[in-house]
Amino acid sequence: MILAFITSLLTQEVDQINVEQYESLEDCLFQELVDRFEQATGNSRALYTEPPVVDMDPITISIDYIAIRHVELMGQTSTQFSIHGEMRLLWTDPRLKFDGKEWKMDSFILHEDHHIWSPKLVDESYTGICKAADGCWNERHRTTLISDGTVVAVYSFRYPSYCVVDYLRFPEEKNNCCLFFSAEDDPHYIKFEITTKSKTVLDRTVPIKPNDVYAMSHENSAWTVEGRTIDTVKVGGFRPELLRICVHAVKKMGTLRTAIRFPITIATMVMLVSPLFGDLRTQIFVKLFTLFLQTISFIYLCAMAPTLFVLTWISMILSLLALALCRIRRTVPPSHKIFLVAKMINRVVCCVDPDPSIPYQRNFDDTPSQRNVDSPGPDYTIEWQHIYIAANNLFSFIAFIVFVFIAILEIF
Template sequence: MTYHATEMSAYYYKSRATSADELDPCQYMLQNLTSSKMGIYRLGIPHPIASVPPNYLSRQPVNIKFNQITLQHFELNEFLKDVAIHGYMELSWMDDRLQWSRDTWKMEKLQIQSLNHVWIPLFIAQNYDTHLKNGDAFEIRRVETSSSGNVSAVLAFSLRTFCDDSDFENYPDDVYKCCFSLEPQANPALNAHVTTHFLEDIIEFDASGLPIFTDPKYFRDYGWKVSGTVPQALEDPAQVAQLGFCLNLQRASSSVRIELTVPMMVCALLFLLTPFLGAIRIQICAKFFILVLQFLTFILFSNRISPHLGSAAATPKLLRFLEFSVTLNGFSLAASIFLWACTRIRRELPPWGQLVQLSSFVNRFLCVLQTHAADDDEDSEKAPAGGNYQKDWTAAFIAVHALTMSVLSIIFVFGYLFLF
């Protein structure tokens, strides 16, 4: 179609426009295509409305506003620490070449059926060093323009990036932080003299300040609590326009938390209750049993956590507390065995008087932690003869054992509070 034919066609359709029902959607296109060609016909650019940005002649920045970002689906690979997200963004920008008179054309809005008729921005992702470009895709949909020249569209996206797993120490409540960024891309349909540098200079991004939404119809959390940051646009005019946002994925699976927490808490509770069993040898047997349970818990942790330790330098708090519990139980077991062995040694001399008084005071004060009298008599009968002082020595070692277990229990409680 030549220039004059286009002008005549626009005039012909314009004269027939009487109502919105009878209006041909291409009428305003012909009208505006004619006026646009008259302005930049000398540049020799075909289809100027679709080929060049709205402010190509004025060299004023085109402001692209991101009104809302909606997340529909995500795929997290915990072993590779990468995530793929799918959703859409609502965009808008001004194109004064697409303005028309509502009184003349009897229409407020027009939906563009073919993207070849208008200029649309193109995007690439991303500027972060952790990006995976081979997993990024964009598609413009539902382009609509109003009589004022305001163009709105929906940008469907599929982005992929690596995540920061530095919060792995809080496993199974750890948070993965995954960041994304968008940049404008040159339109490959332009002539060679329209440079990429110029295209990047005339495009600016603007964020609405709304957080990232999730689509209630399609979105599934898959055992993760998803929260997004507020998208922000780069305001430095010396750099390429960029839009950045991050997603925080926090593990929200209660079954994993219960599976790891319950065995550890049971072992901790049994360890704190062992001093109340009375006889030292019974406490020793109980601590051996607790030690077996703790090693079984270690195996459980190994099966659950070790697959995720490949790229994480941090150690989960649960694993550190289990290590602390096993170490403290080992010291407690060694102390109990040593003090119990001391009660079996034959002694012919009495203990110091202050030691007898101190042990008597401790045994009365910590009566729930001392050995029962019947157990004392039984141990004394089995022990080698040592005069009448064996009971005094046994009472002294029982007092030392009670104090040692009390100190270890206090250390255990403070260690739990410190680690958590």
């Protein structure tokens, strides 16, 4: 009677069969595969207890789709994320091949998922620690068998992740959280192959996990997920490869960032325009004061402080070097073109009078009456002083332009 029912279904067109009849035909096809395997091996249980290993070759598990459904912060003060997502896996099982023309279907849905072998994926970081009662789980569903023996299954998972926080750009630090999946049964026979995009851009806020399981509302944290990556890694030479799924988040703290950055930005601008305050000695005092302000800002861990410390020290060293060189007597004249360019820079940048009759009395302790008293002969010290001061002023001018340009880019 069952054979007559199957024959009647196979003689009809697929679009003429209702849903219940189609499901019955799928069940009959799978039972045919089980009976065929039992006749060949005498053990039908091996169809779902033993992996389809041929000549000890590893089984290739392809991942052609992955989606991150939900990312949740484990606690108000925590930096650990709980990741909930799903992925579609494909592998080949030669024991499940069938003739699509005979059965008038190229694929069918498996209604009893536990009747075939499938990889049991577990997260390596929390194996044996996080149970279903703690919110950790994974399950296989929507399993499809294709006539060439390919098995397609969707895995859903939810696990706490292993996170690494990068505090370089505090208060807007970055958080990289990953899951590491391996096959629980025999990982040495499993080889992962990624056919989907390895990187995907996301834009999703991260809510805080509520203490009440039945809470209807969620409080969003300052974290925002910006992307997802998937790849394979090996941890140790003797261990099999792991499937790594990561989410990359950044903390959005615009108000705090502005509050921390504003005072140190103003202090740096004052330091860079120090040539407008007069002689080199005054410039050095101005830079020491701005260095003090930057140190105070560094106490609050301003993200720009390390870069600004470098800029301040370079500018201060150049000013001290220029001051030291200006005290050395020069008997060799500089290039006339360089001297003219230096005079122009001093007049335009810091408004210093380049008239030789006023030999930078406000820059140095020397006076015109002291020049050439102890050392008769040619003296081109004043000309070289123009060049040294111009080099110091030119650096401050270029650094100021670059700093303002970068600050505007970071704001917008």
